[in-house]
Amino acid sequence: MFAVGTFAIIAALTVFDRVLAANTVGTLAILLLAVLGFLNGRPEWLDLGITYGVLNLIGTLAILKFFRHGDLARDAEEEDA
Amino acid sequence: MSLIVDLASWALILAGSFFIMAGAIGMLRLPDVYTRMHSASVIDTMGAGFLFAGLMLQAGFSQVTLKLLFILLLFFFTGPVITHALAQAAMIAKIKPELDEDRRDRPLDANGAAAGEGRQS
Amino acid sequence: MRVISLSVVLYLFWLALSGYFKPFLLIAGLLSTVAVVLVARRMRLLDSEGHPAHLLPAASTYWPWLLWEIIKAGWSVTKAVLRPTLAISPTLTRVVASQRTPAGIVTYANSITLTPGTITTGVKDTVLTVHAFERGGAIDLEEGGMDARVTRFERGA
Incomplete structure (x- = not known):
């Protein structure tokens, strides 16, 4: 599954394909972490999963904002859209 | 009793894995960004949902279940935000979706005439 | 409060x-x-938009309904993806949101996006642009069943 995701990141045609693939790999990492935590009898790994989830959200939004404005420090309300 | 719970949880986990596989296959087969997003959202909602439901049954009623529920809620709230941001960014970048039919110009009904009014903010 | x-x-x-x-x-x-x-x-986040606590009772009936919709839609997308001929018919359409508050419109747009097979790609006032995976999904949204349900949710029922 990760191989598929990584391949999708490398082979993707546009920026948005790459972002989508990266986000999906993040989701899969969380799921894998949860399942492995159960298999090893250490459900504490779920805490790491929560952290990954939050980082995934912020990272993806930051990348999207960067590619749209070329700048991270901009207020959404200044836009003309 | 615990056998039944075990069976149910394994069935749910396998269903989740099936949907994750289906989503991954879809991401490779589908033609453009927008349709791939649909496939990714199958992974986010169906795959994660069924998988975590199965894990919750395994965990029983405890703090672990609460944490699983919280991760699931996180997925369900942030998933659409990310997908929407991605779709809107792709639209603004003028990436043409492959379309069967474009119904954006369809006439809007009676409510549509009032669009933009009567909205408190 | x-x-x-x-x-x-x-x-x-x-x-x-x-x-x-x-x-x-x-x-x-x-x-x-x-x-x-x-x-x-x-940061003045504590208004009805930032912390919509008054919607909690309504959510207890809305979320199970939404969950069932997600399962139905997800199954149909999975079938379409796994079919050898890839029977998809992507469609763009517009729908009108009949909700009155920003929180209601956001709920509607997010519900559309959360349901596999339909994505909100843009919001302008109360008109949402929706990309649907199959033509049937777009038609369902245009008929407004989900819209009515979200409006009911917004009023707190």
């Missing part, structure tokens, strides 16, 4: 995630809660 509900929710959240009941950790949680609530107040 909202300050109290946010504080209670945040503190319960702290307890649920830590799982320890030592005095030091309880006090640390209390301090963090107060700090977060103060910051949220200063």
Whole structure:
């Protein structure tokens, strides 16, 4: 599954394909972490999963904002859209 | 009793894995960004949902279940935000979706005439 | 009012995630809660949009309904993806949101996006642009079943 995701990141045609693939790999990492935590009898790994989830959200939004404005420090309300 | 719970949880986990596989296959087969997003959202909602439901049954009623529920809620709230941001960014970048039919110009009904009014903010 | 509900929710959240009941950790949680609530107040996030606590009773009936919709839609997308001929018919359409508050419109747009097979790609006032995976999904949205359900949710029923 990760191989598929990584391949999708490398082979993707546009920026948005790459972002989508990266986000999906993040989701899969969380799921894998949860399942492995159960298999090893250490459900504490779920805490790491929560952290990954939050980082995934912020990272993806930051990348999207960067590619749209070329700048991270901009207020959404200044836009003309 | 615990056998039944075990069976149910394994069935749910396998269903989740099936949907994750289906989503991954879809991401490779589908033609453009927008349709791939649909496939990714199958992974986010169906795959994660069924998988975590199965894990919750395994965990029983405890703090672990609460944490699983919280991760699931996180997925369900942030998933659409990310997908929407991605779709809107792709639209603004003028990436043409492959379309069967474009119904954006369809006439809007009676409510549509009032669009933009009567909205408190 | 909202300050109290946010504080209670945040503190319960702290307890649920830590799982320890030592005095030091309880006090640390209390301090963090107060700090977060103060910051949220200063940023003026505590309005009906930032902390829609009044929608909680309605959510208890809305979320199960939405969950069932997600399962139905997800199954149909999965079938379409796995079919050898790839029977998809992507469609762009516009739908009108009949909700009155920003929180209601956001709920509607997010519900559309959360359901596999339909994505909201743009919002302008109350008109949403939707990309649907199959033509049937677009037609269903145009008929407005989900729209009516979300409006009912927004009114608190």
